[in-house]
Amino acid sequence: xxxxxxxxxxxxxxxxxxxxxxxxxxxxxxxxxxxxxxxxxxxxxxxxxxxxxxxxxxxxxxxxxxxxxxxxxxxxxxxxxxxxxxxxxxxxxxxxxxxxxxxxxxxxxxxxxxxxxxxxxxxxxxxxxxxxxxxxxxxxxxxxxxxxxxxxxxxxxxxxxxxxxxxxxxxxxxxxxxxxxxxxxxxxxxxxxxxxxxxxxxxxxxxxxxxxxxxxxxxxxxxxxxxxxxxxxxxxxxxxxxxxxxxxxxxxxxxxxxxxxxxxxxxxx
Amino acid sequence: xxxxxxxxxxxxxxxxxxxxxxxxxxxxxxxxxxxxxxxxxxxxxxxxxxxxxxxxxxxxxxxxxxxxxxxxxxxxxxxxxxxxxxxxxxxxxxxxxxxxxxxxxxxxxxxxxxxxxxxxxxxxxxxxxxxxxxxxxxxxxxxxxxxxxxxxxxxxxxxxxxxxxxxxxxxxxxxxxxxxxxxxxxxxxxxxxxxxxxxxxxxxxxxxxxxxxxxxxxxxxxxxxxxxxxxxxxxxxxxxxxxxxxxxxxxxxxxxxxxxxxxxxxxxxxxxxxxxxxxxxxxxxxxxxxxxxxxxxxxxxxxxxxxxxxxxxxxxxxxxxxxxxxxxxxxxxxxxxxxxxxxxxxxxxxxxxxxxxxx
Amino acid sequence: xxxxxxxxxxxxxxxxxxxxxxxxxxxxxxxxxxxxxxxxxxxxxxxxxxxxxxxxxxxxxxxxxxxxxxxxxxxxxxxxxxxxxxxxxxxxxxxxxxxxxxxxxxxxxxxxxxxxxxxxxxxxxxxxxxxxxxxxxxxxxxxxxxxxxxxxxxxxxxxxxxxxxxxxxxxxxxxxxxxxxxxxxxxxxxxxxxxxxxxxxxxxxxxxxxxxxxxxxxxxxxxxx
Numbered sequence: 046x047x048x049x050x051x052x053x054x055x056x057x058x059x060x061x062x063x064x065x066x067x068x069x070x071x072x073x074x075x076x077x078x079x080x081x082x083x084x085x086x087x088x089x090x091x092x093x094x095x096x097x098x099x100x101x102x103x104x105x106x107x108x109x110x111x112x113x114x115x116x117x118x119x120x121x122x123x124x125x126x127x128x129x130x131x132x133x134x135x136x137x138x139x140x141x142x143x144x145x146x147x148x149x150x151x152x153x154x155x156x157x158x159x160x161x162x163x164x165x166x167x168x169x170x171x172x173x174x175x176x177x178x179x180x181x182x183x184x185x186x187x188x189x190x191x192x193x194x195x196x197x198x199x200x201x202x203x204x205x206x207x208x209x210x211x212x213x214x215x216x217x218x219x220x221x222x223x224x225x226x227x228x229x230x231x232x233x234x235x236x237x238x239x240x241x242x243x244x245x246x247x248x249x250x251x252x253x254x255x256x257x258x259x260x261x262x263x264x265x266x267x268x269x270x271x272x273x274x275x276x277x278x279x280x281x282x283x284x285x286x287x288x289x290x291x292x293x294x295x296x297x298x299x300x301x302x303x304x305x306x307x308x309x310x311x312x313x314x
Numbered sequence: 315x316x317x318x319x320x321x322x323x324x325x326x327x328x329x330x331x332x333x334x335x336x337x338x339x340x341x342x343x344x345x346x347x348x349x350x351x352x353x354x355x356x357x358x359x360x361x362x363x364x365x366x367x368x369x370x371x372x373x374x375x376x377x378x379x380x381x382x383x384x385x386x387x388x389x390x391x392x393x394x395x396x397x398x399x400x401x402x403x404x405x406x407x408x409x410x411x412x413x414x415x416x417x418x419x420x421x422x423x424x425x426x427x428x429x430x431x432x433x434x435x436x437x438x439x440x441x442x443x444x445x446x447x448x449x450x451x452x453x454x455x456x457x458x459x460x461x462x463x464x465x466x467x468x469x470x471x472x473x474x475x476x477x478x479x480x481x482x483x484x485x486x487x488x489x490x491x492x493x494x495x496x497x498x499x500x501x502x503x504x505x506x507x508x509x510x511x512x513x514x515x516x517x518x519x520x521x522x523x524x525x526x527x528x529x530x531x532x533x534x535x536x537x538x539x540x541x542x543x544x545x546x547x548x549x550x551x552x553x554x555x556x557x558x559x560x561x562x563x564x565x566x567x568x569x570x571x572x573x574x575x576x577x578x579x580x581x582x583x584x585x586x587x588x589x590x591x592x593x594x595x596x597x598x599x600x601x602x603x604x605x606x607x608x609x610x611x612x613x614x615x616x617x618x619x620x621x622x623x624x625x626x627x628x629x630x631x632x633x634x635x636x637x638x639x640x641x642x643x644x645x646x647x648x649x650x651x652x653x654x655x656x657x658x659x660x661x662x663x664x665x666x667x668x669x670x671x672x673x
Numbered sequence: 674x675x676x677x678x679x680x681x682x683x684x685x686x687x688x689x690x691x692x693x694x695x696x697x698x699x700x701x702x703x704x705x706x707x708x709x710x711x712x713x714x715x716x717x718x719x720x721x722x723x724x725x726x727x728x729x730x731x732x733x734x735x736x737x738x739x740x741x742x743x744x745x746x747x748x749x750x751x752x753x754x755x756x757x758x759x760x761x762x763x764x765x766x767x768x769x770x771x772x773x774x775x776x777x778x779x780x781x782x783x784x785x786x787x788x789x790x791x792x793x794x795x796x797x798x799x800x801x802x803x804x805x806x807x808x809x810x811x812x813x814x815x816x817x818x819x820x821x822x823x824x825x826x827x828x829x830x831x832x833x834x835x836x837x838x839x840x841x842x843x844x845x846x847x848x849x850x851x852x853x854x855x856x857x858x859x860x861x862x863x864x865x866x867x868x869x870x871x872x873x874x875x876x877x878x879x880x881x882x883x884x885x886x887x888x889x890x891x892x893x894x895x896x897x898x
Contacts, residue, residue, distance in 0.1 A: 223858065
């Protein structure tokens with residue numbers, strides 16, 4: 046009986062070890078951002094810390110999921126979407142503070158495994174041929190229902206007339222990041238994903254990576270808008286401003302995004 | 315008096331009787347008769363639709379007054395059929411469980427005392443799984459007695475034990491009851507056990523009391539056919555009332571006349587049922603001196619002989635009696651002395667005092 | 674290694690255990706002893722989280738207790754807390770999801786305490802509370818311990834409902850399992866692997882400790898005669 050008692054005590058001690066206080070993180074702005082800009086934003090926040098000494102907390106997910114969370118009361122103070130639609134939706138619900146700002150423009154890339162498409166000026170046409178020939182077993186995009194890049198990918202495929210065929214080999218990622226994850230891991234033949242993430246995952250080393258210009262997916266825009274949310278304090282507003290600075294724009298560009306304004310250079314993958 | 319009135323619809327129960335305080339009483343009945351329910355109702359473990367239970371003017375339950383005292387507030391001890399020892403406690407701790415009103419040191423001293431009284435003081439630190447059946451029963455008994463209860467209730471206390479242990483413990487129960495002058499009520503399906511131990515007997519069948527009273531009297535004189543059957547009176551016969559005089563009641567049994575010492579003085583409406591113990595039917599040898607003292611002597615024929623170890627059961631049909639079989643018990647020695655076999659003619663004696671008339 | 678996330682996981686497990694165990698004991702015991710006709714329905718209800726995907730539970734919690742729902746607004750105005758995207762919200766969700774683990778083993782353990790023992794205890798003069806404390810609890814303890822170990826282990830690894838109800842807020846709702854997922858999404862499999870291995874180790878130790886305590890009790894438990 047005594048032995049049993051000591052062991053139960055040990056178990057409870059083990060459990061109560063959990064009750065040392067957590068580092069207090071209140072006060073550090075909590076920012077929700079689209080998964081597709083993760084590498085860029087993480088770099089910007091590091092730079093921001095160097096420059097101003099202030100930290101921010103970043104939460105990534107698909108823009109649609111994040112917008113939904115905000116609508117359900119998530120305590121974010123700023124939202125960086127991968128498009129404008131979700132931001133407008135929140136504005137319409139009266140859940141935002143101030144006006145939205147376009148901080149960058151997304152770039153869609155087409156990844157194909159080595160040798161599938163060959164040298165081509167029109168990757169989407171080549172993809173359509175490959176689909177017709179049955180050379181494509183698996184095609185990955187982010188979920189068009191709630192990820193802007195997925196929606197753009199679907200538009201691009203529809204525009205070239207491949208959507209019906211593509212659906213038969215389609216694999217959906219819950220967000221752009223997951224789509225790239227799938228592309229990395231395995232027998233995926235084609236993926237339409239954000240350029241920044243594709244580069245981060247070094248997809249250009251495992252296959253062919255080509256930029257798809259805006260014209261290939263009309264009716265879908267990837268103007269990436271950000272907006273302040275209720276609860277945004279002075280620190281948040283300062284970071285909001287910093288995201289529009291040339292420092293930030295440079296970082297965005299280096300990761301493969303377009304930026305608004307004169308510094309709009311042609312992209313090389 | 316321990317006064318018990320219980321009524322319930324499903325399963326059917328309807329009893330109303332009193333038992334004397336300070337003695338051993340037994341409730342006997344076949345399984346399903348409701349005897350355990352009666353015991354549990356007296357204990358306060360069971361509630362019936364209508365009830366009134368009181369012990370020496372202390373009312374324990376009265377549905378009329380919407381009163382029901384729960385078991386843990388009644389001054390009683392209870393031992394169930396499989397003893398109900400707490401498996402996670404030692405023997406002495408089991409007894410201590412009944413002594414929560416004492417302080418710790420007193421508790422263990424008193425508990426050890428109780429174990430000593432029932433003769434297993436040395437087994438205090440054993441756990442129930444380390445005890446034999448008889449030892450477990452004693453621990454359960456010690457625990458039931460620990461609070462010095464006014465009433466001790468036992469539910470088939472010996473049925474889970476082997477024969478020799480059973481015999482030994484019966485003696486000890488008697489001794490304990492004598493020493494502590496407690497009221498004990500126990501329930502059993504074993505009539506012999508009840509006959510050995512109890513001073514008052516209650517016969518129960520299908521939730522109703524068939525007969526109750528001092529044990530010795532009951533065993534001698536069942537009042538109804540049902541009671542007779544319950545008490546294993548093997549002989550049950552019918553006869554017509556044929557008159558009454560100073561020597562007793564005359565019965566016409568078939569074409570034969572019998573005399574019974576006790577019975578109705580005037581003609582009853584129905585046929586009379588009567589019985590006699592198998593041990594009260596005697597074989598009469600020819601030329602028996604003083605035959606008349608043995609009662610009515612009748613010629614009969616043997617129809618069956620069954621030898622069973624220490625006794626033999628002989629079935630006979632009395633000539634002109636109407637064909638009903640009468641059974642008698644003999645020692646195997648007597649069997650051979652009388653040269654009995656199927657078909658042998660015999661003479662049997664039925665004494666007036668031994669014939670019992672039933673309602 | 675995200676120590677903050679680890680601490681959150683531990684805290685979630687500990688709080689869930691502390692709040693859920695009494696609920697489990699009371700409910701389990703009641704279910705064991707009640708004669709009500711509704712018993713099978715109640716048992717099914719408490720077992721629901723076993724068959725529902727955690728994300729479904731999370732979804733309903735989000736919809737019905739989110740800050741835009743009547744319940745959510747009520748709680749916010751009265752207590753000043755939100756039940757979504759917050760640690761308290763995680764605890765609530767975790768308690769709901771772990772109900773079957775906390776109730777079932779306890780219920781079985783109390784059911785195993787025979788009526789005969791109850792009767793004996795009552796006839797020993799023990800009040801219902803004393804019977805519970807001295808007879809029922811010690812005999813049902815292995816079941817209670819089982820429930821505790823299961824709840825702990827299950828909560829340490831809980832993912833679906835935490836993600837739905839809690840989001841992925843560092844320092845608030847980013848438990849270790851969420852952090853692992855986050856690292857994978859960030860193309861950082863090395864960190865993810867480290868943390869996963871660590872979580873595995875912690876869970877193993879916790880459950881082993883729990884069963885180690887149980888084992889010792891085993892040989893001492895005996896059936897009554």
